[in-house]
């Protein structure tokens with residue numbers, strides 16, 4: 001039976017996009033704590049280097065690689081670095097940006113920017129990583145979706161919601177195509193999380209009020225969502241593929 005031993009990620013090389021801060025950072029730290037060799041990647045180079053350095057300082061294995069997920073050339077380089085480490089075995093599609101417009105005020109530029117990072121970035125990542133994971137002996141892809149776009153809708157952020165809905169569909173298509181290659185692919189739909197982007201967007205009070213209305217009555221610490229990513233990335237989830245896991249404080253249960 002599948003279990004979750006300490007060191008659940010021993011022997012795995014895990015590439016986490018957008019892991020200089022927020023949820024990606026929490027996933028990188030959690031995977032490293034469970035024995036993975038983590039490739040921290042982001043467009044925020046200083047922060048990303050600092051995450052990798054502190055993981056190494058606490059006895060883990062990590063390196064930072066600059067990766068703009070919209071760049072096929074940068075994907076080639078970072079996947080090459082993962083191959084040099086004996087992987088990749090795990091890819092986490094986490095990087096994101098968002099514009100805020102509703103259907104009448106979103107711009108074409110904003111639409112493309114959000115879709116490029118969230119959806120095309122994940123396409124490029126899986127396109128580059130699937131053959132490499134297969135050659136490494138199989139592994140797991142975890143895509144970070146959102147309850148908004150993945151399970152429910154609201155009136156704003158149309159590009160974000162469309163991109164996240166597409167990311168769920170894309171990830172499940174990869175799951176169907178590559179199960180027999182030993183590659184599992186699953187989606188997490190987080191609810192509200194306390195990460196730096198929330199304050200940057202000026203959403204702190206709005207998000208707190210939303211979180212207070214949830215059955216659990218609060219927003220998530222990113223580490224709580226990282227635990228779900230660890231489960232799906234590890235052998236504890238060895239029969240889970242094409243799954244969509246809500247980690248939303250009960251929001252979609254109401």
Ligand SMILES: NC(=O)c1ccc[n+]([C@@H]2O[C@H](COP(=O)([O-])OP(=O)(O)OC[C@H]3O[C@@H](n4cnc5c(N)ncnc54)[C@H](O)[C@@H]3O)[C@@H](O)[C@H]2O)c1
Pocket residue numbers: 017018019020021022023024041042043044067068069070093094095096097117144145146147189190191192193194195196197198
């Ligand atoms: N915070 C929430 O409440 C919440 C809720 C649901 C889902 N999510 C999802 O969680 C994930 C992480 O979000 P977060 O809240 O930690 O946000 P965040 O902004 O703190 O982290 C996102 C990271 O992505 C990086 N990034 C942006 N553009 C990039 C690019 N082109 N290439 C590579 N990296 C890039 C950023 O530099 C940043 O480090 C996202 O997929 C987001 O949609 C967040």
